[in-house]
Amino acid sequence: MKTGTKVLAFAVTAGFALSAGAQELTWRSDIAPIVKKGCSECHGVEAPEFGDWMLLPDAKRKKEGPRMDTYTTFMNYVAWPATGAVMRRLDDGVAAGGKPGNMYKYLGDTDAERAANLKTIKAWLGEGAWNLNRFETRGNVPGVTKEQLAKIKAKY
């Protein structure tokens, strides 16, 4: 009886883990809502696209965010041209050496919500795709590799 209960508990847990893992995350159903809630106030439809934002004077660029509320604009800060910006800004500090990225706080109202949303975004980008490297080498941080970029899944 005791063993039976354990086996059942294991089967239920394994089954749950399996279905949660097998479920494919998409921009449309899993990521867009997080961005809409936490980021679009400053990175929404009113915000300039990356190229225009880069043309702004420095002082203005510090106060205004660039647009990233659509799949295409968001991916500008994942893959190109602002390679790894999403990862650097949203990292909880574990990969960035103890200090969270300056946009991490917008991932949620509580620690639990921020952690859960970060986990969802990481899982959506793909196993091994959370790389903080820029496109080019900067100081002692090497530029991103083709192998690292190839890990990006990020289903629409």
Ligand code: HEC
């Ligand atoms: C209250 C306004 C505000 C909110 C909310 C906000 N941001 Fe930002 N964000 C900014 C501003 C202003 C900048 C430009 C200044 C800077 O680099 O920190 C910026 C810069 C960024 C950059 C760097 C872009 C680049 O190419 O250097 C990323 C990536 C980013 N934000 C992601 C996010 C994400 C993702 C969210 C939601 C989880 C978010 N931000 C929420 C204001 C905001």
